[in-house]
Amino acid sequence: MHCGMCLPTCPTYDTTKRERNSPRGRIALMRAIAEDELPVTREFADEMSYCLGCLACQTACPAGVDYATLFETARADIEQARINPSPTRGFYRFVTLHLLFIHPRLLRVFGKLLRFYQTSGAETLVRKLHLTRLLPANLRRLEPQTPRISEKFSNELIAPLEQPATDPVKHRVALLTGCIQDIAFSEINRDTADVLLANSCEVHTPPVQPCCGSIHSHNGETELARDVARRLINLIPPEKFDAIITNAGGCGSHLRHYTHLLEDDPDYSSRARLWDQKIQDIHEFLAKIQIRPPTAAPFDDETKVTYHDSCHLTHGQKVTLQPRQIIDLIPGLKRVELPEANWCCGSAGVYSITQPEQATLLLNRKVEKIQSTGATHLLTANPGCHLQIQNAMPALKVIHPISVLAQAYRNESISLN
Amino acid sequence: MLEKLTDLLGKENVLTAPEDLIPYSFDGTATFRVMPAAVAFPRTTEQVSACVKLACETNTPIITRGSGTGLSGGTVPSEGAVILCLVHMTEIIAVDPANLTLRAQSGAITLKIDEAAAVHGLFYPPDPGSMKISTIGGNVAENSGGLRGLKYGVTRDYVMALTVVLTDGTIATFGNACVKDVAGYSMKDLFIGSEGTLGIITEVLLKLLPRPAARRTMLATFASMEAAAETVSAIIAARIIPCTLEFLDQMTIRCVEDYTKMGLPTECAALLLIETDGHPAAVADEADKMAAIARSHGALEFSTAANEAESLRLASARRSAFSALARVRPTTILEDVTVPRSHLAEMVTFIAKTAADYKLTVGTFGHMGDGNLHPTFLTDERNADEMHRVHLALDAIVTKTLSLGGTITGEHGVGLAKKPWLRQQLGDASLNLMLQLKQTLDPRNLLNPGKIFN
Numbered sequence: 001m002h003c004g005m006c007l008p009t010c011p012t013y014d015t016t017k018r019e020r021n022s023p024r025g026r027i028a029l030m031r032a033i034a035e036d037e038l039p040v041t042r043e044f045a046d047e048m049s050y051c052l053g054c055l056a057c058q059t060a061c062p063a064g065v066d067y068a069t070l071f072e073t074a075r076a077d078i079e080q081a082r083i084n085p086s087p088t089r090g091f092y093r094f095v096t097l098h099l100l101f102i103h104p105r106l107l108r109v110f111g112k113l114l115r116f117y118q119t120s121g122a123e124t125l126v127r128k129l130h131l132t133r134l135l136p137a138n139l140r141r142l143e144p145q146t147p148r149i150s151e152k153f154s155n156e157l158i159a160p161l162e163q164p165a166t167d168p169v170k171h172r173v174a175l176l177t178g179c180i181q182d183i184a185f186s187e188i189n190r191d192t193a194d195v196l197l198a199n200s201c202e203v204h205t206p207p208v209q210p211c212c213g214s215i216h217s218h219n220g221e222t223e224l225a226r227d228v229a230r231r232l233i234n235l236i237p238p239e240k241f242d243a244i245i246t247n248a249g250g251c252g253s254h255l256r257h258y259t260h261l262l263e264d265d266p267d268y269s270s271r272a273r274l275w276d277q278k279i280q281d282i283h284e285f286l287a288k289i290q291i292r293p294p295t296a297a298p299f300d301d302e303t304k305v306t307y308h309d310s311c312h313l314t315h316g317q318k319v320t321l322q323p324r325q326i327i328d329l330i331p332g333l334k335r336v337e338l339p340e341a342n343w344c345c346g347s348a349g350v351y352s353i354t355q356p357e358q359a360t361l362l363l364n365r366k367v368e369k370i371q372s373t374g375a376t377h378l379l380t381a382n383p384g385c386h387l388q389i390q391n392a393m394p395a396l397k398v399i400h401p402i403s404v405l406a407q408a409y410r411n412e413s414i415s416l417n
Numbered sequence: 418m419l420e421k422l423t424d425l426l427g428k429e430n431v432l433t434a435p436e437d438l439i440p441y442s443f444d445g446t447a448t449f450r451v452m453p454a455a456v457a458f459p460r461t462t463e464q465v466s467a468c469v470k471l472a473c474e475t476n477t478p479i480i481t482r483g484s485g486t487g488l489s490g491g492t493v494p495s496e497g498a499v500i501l502c503l504v505h506m507t508e509i510i511a512v513d514p515a516n517l518t519l520r521a522q523s524g525a526i527t528l529k530i531d532e533a534a535a536v537h538g539l540f541y542p543p544d545p546g547s548m549k550i551s552t553i554g555g556n557v558a559e560n561s562g563g564l565r566g567l568k569y570g571v572t573r574d575y576v577m578a579l580t581v582v583l584t585d586g587t588i589a590t591f592g593n594a595c596v597k598d599v600a601g602y603s604m605k606d607l608f609i610g611s612e613g614t615l616g617i618i619t620e621v622l623l624k625l626l627p628r629p630a631a632r633r634t635m636l637a638t639f640a641s642m643e644a645a646a647e648t649v650s651a652i653i654a655a656r657i658i659p660c661t662l663e664f665l666d667q668m669t670i671r672c673v674e675d676y677t678k679m680g681l682p683t684e685c686a687a688l689l690l691i692e693t694d695g696h697p698a699a700v701a702d703e704a705d706k707m708a709a710i711a712r713s714h715g716a717l718e719f720s721t722a723a724n725e726a727e728s729l730r731l732a733s734a735r736r737s738a739f740s741a742l743a744r745v746r747p748t749t750i751l752e753d754v755t756v757p758r759s760h761l762a763e764m765v766t767f768i769a770k771t772a773a774d775y776k777l778t779v780g781t782f783g784h785m786g787d788g789n790l791h792p793t794f795l796t797d798e799r800n801a802d803e804m805h806r807v808h809l810a811l812d813a814i815v816t817k818t819l820s821l822g823g824t825i826t827g828e829h830g831v832g833l834a835k836k837p838w839l840r841q842q843l844g845d846a847s848l849n850l851m852l853q854l855k856q857t858l859d860p861r862n863l864l865n866p867g868k869i870f871n
Contacts, residue, residue: 001743003445004486008526008550017458017504018437019485025440032439043436062676062740 001065002028006057011344011362012050020047023057023067030074040081048074050358052351053218054344055253055315068253068316069260072217079220088136097221101179101211102228108153111183115149145352145391147184147383154182155207157190162203170200171289174236174244176255179211180383181248191406192247192282198409199292206235212246214254217261218349229258230268238275247282247402249382250349253316255279281313282402283322283381294408297332304334306375307401308366308389309342310382323401327379330408336373340365347388359388367392379404418475422457422499425467430458441482441500445547446490447748448798449833453480453494460505462580462588462619468501469617470586478866481613483524483552487559488739488751489832491612495867501617503554509533510620516594517625518577523554523618530623539625542569542660545828546736554618560610562828564692564732567786568660569626571828573609580620581608584859594622607854612830613865615858629694632660633704634728637711638685638718642666642769642781645687646762648714649785652691653758655710657703661692662786663735668795669782672741677734685717689785690735692728738782739793745778746795750807753835754818755789755827764821768792771813775806789827815841831869839870 006023007013013022020029026047032038051071058067078084100107117123126132132143154177163169173196177189189205196203210232213225236244246252256279262272280288307324314320320342327335346352346362366389370378377397380386390398423431432438433455442452454477459465472479478498485492494500506524513519514537521530527548531541544563545551551561557579562571578592591605592598608616639645642664649662665673665688674681682688689711693703708719722728743749756764765781768790772779783790792814794807815825815838825831825838840848852870855862 001447001740001749002443003740003743004484004547004550005737005740007484018432019440020437022440028440028443029436038435038439041436043434047436062673062737063743064676064741 001063003063005062006060009056009060011052011054011056012358015358015361021050023061023065026051026074027065027067027070030070033077040077040083042083044074045078045083048078049354052311052344052346052348052358054311054348056311056342056344059315059318059342068257072220072222075218075220076222077220093219097216097219097224101215102224104179104182104208104210107179108183111149111153114146115151118146118149145387147180147387149183150186152186154186154189154205157186158193158203158205160205160207162193162197162205164197164200164202167200169202171242172202172240173204173285174241175203175205176212176236176244176246176251177205177209178246178248178251178383179215181251182209185383185386185400188247188400188403191400191403192245194406194409195282195286195402196245198406199286199289204236204241209235212251212255213261214251215349217254222261226261226265229261229272230265233258233268233271233275238271238278241278243280243285244275244278245280245282245285247381247400249281249310249313249317250384252279252281252319253312256317281317281319281322281381283326284317284319287322287325291326291329293329294331294405294412296408296411296414298330298404298407298411299332302332302334303377304336304373304375305377305379305404306336306338306370306373307341308338308345308370308378308380308385310380310385311342311344311348313381314342323379323381326405327401330404333404336375338373338375339369343369345385345388347382347384349384352388363388363392370396377404418471418477418499419455421471422455422468425471426457426459426464430460432456441485441502442494444482444485444487444490444492446488446493446832446834447750449490449493451494451496453500454497456500456502458502458505462582465501465503465582465617465619466586466588468499469582469584472499472863473585473861476861476863478863479617480865481554481558481617483555484526484547484550486547486551487555487832488753488829489559489612489826489834491559491830491832491865491868492555493833498866503552503619506554506619512537512539512625513594514539518594519623519625520620521553521623522620523552523557525553527551527553527556534625535628538628540628541575541623541625543572543575546739548736553621553623557609557618557621558611558613559830560828562784562787562789564663564735564784565660566784566789566828567662568658568694573606575624576605576609576621577624578622579605579608579618581616581618583616584861584864588619589616592622610830612832612868614855614868615864617864629660631697631700632692632694632725632728633700634722634731635691635704635708636682636718636720636722636731637689637691637716638682639687639689639715640685640717641715642687642765643762644715645689646765646785648689648711648716650759650761651710651714652707653786655706657693657706659691659693659703659707659786661690661732662784663690663782664688664785664790665690665735665738665782666780668745668778668780669738669742669793672744672780673734673738675744676737676741677730679730679734681734682718690731692732735782739791742780742793742795745780746797748796748798750794750796750811751829752792752794752811752814753789753826753829754792754814754823755787756818756821756823758786758788760821760823761785761788761790764788764790764818764823767817768814771810771817774813775810777803777806777810784827787827788823833868836868836870
């Protein structure tokens with residue numbers, strides 16, 4: 001099937017109007033490679049790197065083409081064909097994919113160092129002295145966008161086991177703390193735990209969790225992705241929980257596809273299937289268990305908010321209504337629908353590093369739409385989008401819907417007092 | 418040729434690398450694939466003219482392409498051909514509410530045209546299934562239909578004037594903004610539906626209508642396809658012309674439901690999507706009458722969309738039917754046969770029987786109100802034996818269609834896919850006249866060669 005229904009939803013095709021920059025064109029190239037009509041070329045590698053992996057095409061595809069799998073397979077083929085070897089690229093891939101995002105403790109050490117750098121005055125000094133000039137061009141451009149590292153990480157904020165204060169336990173859940181979420185947005189994890197507790201959940205949060213493998217899969221390192229998936233299943237046995245909760249759109253989209261990843265591993269294939277059934281996005285889970293509506297408002301004044309769909313929450317996980325329903329339950333919020341809410345903001349994992357031009361185009365488009373709503377708060381549920389949009393719009397409050405909800409619950413006790 | 422083309426359009430507007438060309442070796446039609454020599458992106462009528470002059474000098478065949486969603490192989494390249502891709506010519510030049518017209522470049526997206534009209538309370542009715550991405554130029558070249566054909570007609574009924582680049586590069590304009598115009602032959606009508614074989618359409622002037630004040634969308638389910646077909650015939654016989662009378666069989670319903678998860682009734686044998694629009698009183702009256710007719714013809718259930726959003730979801734679900742059918746098997750061979758409406762039930766029965774006779778899986782949907790059916794064979798092009806049976810079944814369906822006074826294609830065009838049966842339908846006199854016309858307007862056979870006929 002190559003009907004072209006995906007074309008109007010593809011942000012890169014929308015930019016260039018060239019077929020090769022569309023899902024249909026990319027699949028045609030993959031097919032040509034599979035049928036030995038085309039070798040894995042540099043051009044093909046560039047093309048697959050230009051793809052955001054936003055999966056808007058998958059939502060649009062009536063034929064149900066599994067673009068996510070095709071995309072990850074293509075990127076793995078490109079890595080195997082060693083199309084892009086360069087010492088710098090090799091170094092960055094090693095440090096990120098093989099070290100930091102495999103060893104959570106190492107990532108936290110790195111996070112602590114970065115935090116020290118950011119808070120000790122060293123960063124200010126470096127910026128004043130323009131020492132960032134010493135960085136390679138693409139890192140120099142990104143330096144101001146480095147996420148602010150949290151003072152405390154998830155393990156310092158959340159106990160391994162927490163029980164609801166008064167209510168009897170209705171659900172036994174595990175909470176995934178993520179990588180970037182853990183070191184840069186650990187308070188979102190705390191908020192998620194609070195919201196779960198407020199909804200009668202017993203919350204299990206293993207203090208040291210490996211990366212889910214999303215970043216490895218997206219970047220063609222399938223074996224590493226399998227490794228971390230097995231480690232995560234060992235750490236959080238799916239048979240022991242009613243649900244395993246994720247609060248980051250990008251992670252969730254990968255986390256619920258372990259069946260496919262581990263289908264050839266006899267020791268893990270059946271547990272992976274169970275795992276996929278248990279993985280739930282926090283909004284999806286709350287909607288399913290019938291969330292307790294908060295009785296207090298999170299903010300002092302009535303607040304105009306809008307909601308941006310992260311690609312992997314909306315296209316990867318098809319969770320679109322639930323975040324809006326939750327926002328609409330919170331007193332004191334006036335939600336306006338964001339035009340093109342599910343159009344990629346350009347963050348897309350490491351895309352803003354690898355494809356800065358296209359990422360900037362998309363970001364500008366997103367900023368314009370957000371401004372058109374007149375909202376003072378943008379709610380979104382993925383750390384990539386969060387950082388990308390916050391950096392572009394410093395005056396805007398960017399916040400996770402669950403953090404707003406948690407604040408509303410917290411204010412209940414204050415208003416009671 | 419390529420060097421001069423690059424000089425003319427700039428390097429960024431001429432593609433020649435294999436990675437760039439492979440995605441242009443096919444369109445929306447299954448099984449046809451040929452590599453072009455290059456793809457060029459002109460931005461103005463003048464640039465198109467210059468490209469055509471170049472092609473003339475170098476004897477290079479030209480394939481005009483929009484978004485490549487065609488369903489008859491009309492934009493599949495021929496060997497050595499250069500594709501002129503008009504997707505950058507998207508400007509909607511003007512909406513004229515005083516004269517109820519809209520002028521646009523031919524690469525403008527069909528949906529955007531209706532949206533531009535809607536700003537002024539106006540309406541561009543033709544709505545082919547791919548309207549979210551199809552270009553108006555492609556619609557005109559194929560004379561595309563859509564879901565509203567029954568009441569509002571097809572693309573041809575809305576074309577008032579065309580700017581066309583002829584095979585020698587001459588820029589010609591046919592038609593004007595007048596409601597009446599009998600000055601000479603209606604040349605625009607010659608180019609509408611000419612599938613890119615007579616000239617390249619670069620600009621269109623379209624007729625608009627006032628936007629209907631009200632609309633109601635309804636669903637009726639049936640235990641048999643014949644009951645649905647008879648309901649359609651009865652509605653038309655009762656002097657009601659609803660805007661849409663769409664039909665989906667069970668296979669199609671299930672595939673669409675699998676995609677949309679909107680809760681369509683997957684247990685019934687057939688479903689009719691009915692829409693009436695216009696003055697609110699007329700809409701209410703027609704809706705009631707059609708509900709009564711459906712019930713008296715064996716409708717199992719009859720429901721009405723609660724609001725505009727649900728109406729849109731239903732229409733959009735119907736538009737996904739063809740693509741959704743691809744969920745079942747890797748290759749979908751789509752037919753476009755159309756019969757006079759009184760023969761609908763007979764045709765529907767024949768299609769089901771033919772599929773069974775040749776042991777094939779078929780999903781049938783279509784514009785029942787127009788007598789236009791899309792039996793879609795769900796098959797696998799790698800299976801030679803099965804493909805042979807598909808061709809035998811297609812032959813049988815075409816023969817039956819023609820015996821009922823029907824046509825091999827109601828709205829997709831002949832292109833490559835329907836070419837084998839054109840003479841059977843038209844007969845020698847008619848086909849030979851077409852060939853003479855082609856010979857006169859494109860003597861060197863450079864414009865979309867090999868399409869419609871050889």
